[in-house]
Amino acid sequence: MSTLAMIEAAAQRLQGHVRETPLLSSPFLDDLAGRQLFVKPECLQHTGSFKFRGAWSAVSALDEATRQRGILAFSSGNHAQGVALASAKHGVAAVIIMPSDAPKLKIENTRALGAEVVLYDRANESRETIGDRLSSERGLTLIKPYDEPQVIAGQGTTGLEIAKQAAAEGVTTADVLVCCGGGGLTSGIALALEGHAPGLRARPAEPDGFDDAKRSLATGQIQTNSAMAGNICDAILTPSPGEITFPIMKRLCDPGLSVSEEEARHAMALAFTRLKIVLEPGGAVALAAALFRKTDIAGDAVIAVASGGNVDAEVFRSALDQFA
Amino acid sequence: MSTLAMIEAAAQRLQGHVRETPLLSSPFLDDLAGRQLFVKPECLQHTGSFKFRGAWSAVSALDEATRQRGILAFSSGNHAQGVALASAKHGVAAVIIMPSDAPKLKIENTRALGAEVVLYDRANESRETIGDRLSSERGLTLIKPYDEPQVIAGQGTTGLEIAKQAAAEGVTTADVLVCCGGGGLTSGIALALEGHAPGLRARPAEPDGFDDAKRSLATGQIQTNSAMAGNICDAILTPSPGEITFPIMKRLCDPGLSVSEEEARHAMALAFTRLKIVLEPGGAVALAAALFRKTDIAGDAVIAVASGGNVDAEVFRSALDQFA
Known part of the structure; x- marks a missing residue:
């Protein structure tokens, strides 16, 4: 069982040990997204990801x-x-x-x-x-990677920060797109937002062909991916949403979004040029969804969680070669 | 005349408009630097630099x-x-x-x-x-780029943040290395630290051959560079420290440091790999000095201000090609 109280307790234990990442933005990305776009760069977290x-x-x-x-x-x-x-x-x-x-x-x-x-x-x-x-x-x-209440609680602290930082930007209604593997980050953020910023709604973002969370939300039942490899977004290729994470996502999340590998690379290049951050492909799918699925998103603002930046130089160079 | 009071007044006007950048670190960079190394990533500031x-x-x-x-x-x-x-x-x-x-x-x-x-x-x-x-x-x-009191006051707000953030990390004594062109950022930070964290000492970092601030501090008189181009660190190639900035630097700064173009590129690659931030060459010289001039630095901790990240993709790729 994961609850807001567990997230708030985790935030106390994390205080002084985990970095509060800022909320970034660029007028150039706002133009591309067609609305105010904020990026929560968890690539700047210790070890280069929200994990x-x-x-x-x-x-x-x-x-x-x-x-x-x-x-x-x-x-x-x-x-x-x-x-x-x-x-x-x-x-x-x-x-x-x-x-x-x-x-x-x-x-x-x-x-x-x-x-x-x-x-x-x-x-x-x-x-x-x-x-x-x-x-x-x-x-x-x-310690399981996502289907573990204390892990979900820790990831949920990202949502507490988003709630506070979005309010400081005057944003109280927005989709919050979250790079989603097994759903630990997505479900934790969803719980935190339910308690602290109910106008912000979490939505999972995934690679095309590995969109188990999107399909699970659409059908109301846990769906699995047919493969576990063969996509550049290695960080978020999981077989299915978790037994603990999915019920939370089902109750709180709006529909999922998926993007191509090429769109993830394009988002990496734009994050390089416009935000000066380094994203790995799996950490860029939420930003890619904000930029390239804009007709599937409502409202004047959108928040994309950039979940990690642990990318080999070759992969990063290939994104710059194609898009920067 | 630039004063701490002007910096504090500027901080009031900047509130809600300028991003508070975090203080980043990595155990891998601590090992390379031989001491705790903190990086203030002003590349994450609006427009990609402290300016x-x-x-x-x-x-x-x-x-x-x-x-x-x-x-x-x-x-x-x-x-x-x-x-x-x-x-x-x-x-x-x-x-x-x-x-x-x-x-x-x-x-x-x-x-x-x-x-x-x-x-x-x-x-x-x-x-x-x-x-x-x-x-x-x-x-x-x-609005002059550096020799202008209100510009120095604005850049000095970086120093107010460093003072607060270093204290939160338990760091009260350290060199603060600052990428230095005309000295607006260096002198502003020096003034802020004098008032808020007197154990932190600002030191200019420059490219070899364009080390006018270092030579000026060494001689006590404003020295000029013989050229204004011909170095990859375009952002910080200035003819000499300013008439307003230099007296502040002379009173408050410890000796300057300089690094090669290759060392700046190496620091860019390490910032990519270890901090997940994008630095331009001129924005990487302070980090390069922290990593590659460690015998010229004293103490258990050092803080490097990474002043900007506005780099063309070709230049960034060349740094990755060589060092990542």
């Missing part, structure tokens, strides 16, 4: 004895880095199980942040089996 | 009748964009005199922000002559 919020929330919520036995996580990269740094700052060990085809930068960073990285073959091995073995051998506590 | 602060301060300080006659500025780019947007937001006309070899992006942006751009040939024309003519014909008020 540090949920990781800190979950690690800090454990009782001391449990935490001292160590932390376990599965992740293609951003959750990995978040859990690695949150564990290191709490002085406890972390083991991260990562697919061997995850972006190089994310694997390297996770190791450099002090975690033990166990690589597995996405096609032929089960990360759950590896995780169960490690967990029972060492007494590690698994 | 919007001084422009807003100066435009907002004019009496209404004077302001309505319009604004004039000379600039290779960042001051141009700052003055253009500050004027537009005040609803008054701006004419910007720019060298014809300024970065394309800066010229285009200045026009798109509503200013009339007058290009001149840096080698064969005097921007002062053109400016005098336009000013007398149209009654425009010239």
